[in-house]
Amino acid sequence: xxxxxxxxxxxxxxxxxxxxxxxxxxxxxxxxxxxxxxxxxxxxxxxxxxxxxxxxxxxxxxxxxxxxxxxxxxxxxxxxxxxxxxxxxxxxxxxxxxxxxxxxxxxxxxxxxxxxxxxxxxxxxxxxxxxxxxxxxxxxxxxxxxxxxxxxxxxxxxxxxxxxxxxxxxxxxxxxxx
Amino acid sequence: xxxxxxxxxxxxxxxxxxxxxxxxxxxxxxxxxxxxxxxxxxxxxxxxxxxxxxxxxxxxxxxxxxxxxxxxxxxxxxxxxxxxxxxxxxxxxxxxxxxxxxxxxxxxxxxxxxxxxxxxxxxxxxxxxxxxxxxxxxxxxxxxxxxxxxxxxxxxxxxxxxxxxxxxxxxxxxxxxxxxxxxxxx
Numbered sequence: 001x002x003x004x005x006x007x008x009x010x011x012x013x014x015x016x017x018x019x020x021x022x023x024x025x026x027x028x029x030x031x032x033x034x035x036x037x038x039x040x041x042x043x044x045x046x047x048x049x050x051x052x053x054x055x056x057x058x059x060x061x062x063x064x065x066x067x068x069x070x071x072x073x074x075x076x077x078x079x080x081x082x083x084x085x086x087x088x089x090x091x092x093x094x095x096x097x098x099x100x101x102x103x104x105x106x107x108x109x110x111x112x113x114x115x116x117x118x119x120x121x122x123x124x125x126x127x128x129x130x131x132x133x134x135x136x137x138x139x140x141x142x143x144x145x146x147x148x149x150x151x152x153x154x155x156x157x158x159x160x161x162x163x164x165x166x167x168x169x170x171x172x173x174x175x176x177x178x
Numbered sequence: 179x180x181x182x183x184x185x186x187x188x189x190x191x192x193x194x195x196x197x198x199x200x201x202x203x204x205x206x207x208x209x210x211x212x213x214x215x216x217x218x219x220x221x222x223x224x225x226x227x228x229x230x231x232x233x234x235x236x237x238x239x240x241x242x243x244x245x246x247x248x249x250x251x252x253x254x255x256x257x258x259x260x261x262x263x264x265x266x267x268x269x270x271x272x273x274x275x276x277x278x279x280x281x282x283x284x285x286x287x288x289x290x291x292x293x294x295x296x297x298x299x300x301x302x303x304x305x306x307x308x309x310x311x312x313x314x315x316x317x318x319x320x321x322x323x324x325x326x327x328x329x330x331x332x333x334x335x336x337x338x339x340x341x342x343x344x345x346x347x348x349x350x351x352x353x354x355x356x357x358x359x360x361x362x363x364x
Binding site: 008009010012013015016017018019020021022023024025026027028029030031032033034036037039040041043044045046048049053056059060061062065066067068069070071072073074075076077078079080081082083084085086089091092093094095096097098099100101112113114115116117118119120121122123124125126127128129130131132133134135136137138139140141142143144145146147148149150151152153154155156157158159160161162163164165167168172173174176177178 | 179180181182183187188189190191192193194195196197198199200201202203204205206208209210211212214215217218219220221222223226227228229230231232233234235236238239242243246248249250251252253254255256257259260261262263264265266267268269270271272273274275276277278279280281282283284285286287288289290291292294295296297298299300301302303304305306307308310311313317323325326327328329331336339340351359
């Protein structure tokens with residue numbers, strides 16, 4: 001057990017099976033489906049409720065997301081759990097510009113941070129438009145065989161493949177350094 | 179204005195997140211190059227993890243649903259939203275290198291650029307909230323099938339899908355075995 005807790009990388013099959021079993025607990029014990037991206041709306045709506053409460057009241061999508069709920073705590077838990085895992089395995093590593101990115105776009109931090117910021121906007125806008133992300137649709141919806149989730153899965157996988165090809169080309173495969 | 183879930187739900191959420199975050203980091207999917215590597219078809223950790231999670235999760239959740247009436251949580255099929263949203267998500271996920279959950283985990287794992295990604299996500303969330311009324315009326319309402327499963331849409335037993343996916347996943351894993359691009363220096 002001690003060796004498993006400190007081993008830096010677990011098999012994807014073991015990790016996947018554990019995530020699947022975790023979904024039994026959220027569905028069976030909590031009566032919930034595991035998800036993440038709604039919490040980003042909760043954070044935004046909660047902050048705005050202090051600065052501009054009347055705007056929150058007037059915007060239905062903000063008004064219905066002012067509850068600090070179980071999923072908000074789940075996202076905090078993800079941070080703590082990942083940190084705990086990295087510390088136990090001694091695999092915490094500062095990364096500013098990933099090797100693959102640096103190979104293609106150079107070592108500029110500003111460029112990488114700007115791209116990450118713009119990518120983040122697309123990720124969350126897309127997740128909210130689709131009503132879920134890789135957790136809520138990908139895992140929780142996928143395992144229920146929801147039509148919405150498998151359509152989302154197919155769509156994001158296709159545009160992801162195309163984007164990777166456009167950004168890094170076929171040559172990029174040789175520069176994935178993991 | 180702010181309201182809170184009962185404390186036991188908050189604690190359960192925290193505990194679930196803790197396990198989830200631990201698994202994401204240990205599985206390597208809090209690493210930029212593991213995620214982008216999947217879309218470059220160079221590393222298949224993401225696909226192996228997700229397919230295994232779905233197969234294992236589906237069998238258990240379906241069994242609990244049928245035996246003990248455990249509730250399902252289906253999201254409505256607002257198909258233009260699922261297609262367009264998924265499309266934007268895929269582009270963003272490769273440009274950023276993370277999805278929302280793995281982005282949070284990546285910050286805890288030392289990724290500094292993920293901090294900018296998460297800030298972008300907050301901006302994306304705020305932007306969507308402003309546009310939501312229009313999007314709901316014009317995009318989401320345009321093509322909806324309700325809260326349906328594939329099993330309902332094609333009239334098969336859900337167990338057919340669970341077992342079918344397990345077989346497909348097994349074949350995919352077999353096909354992808356040894357296909358990860360070996361460690362190189364960039």
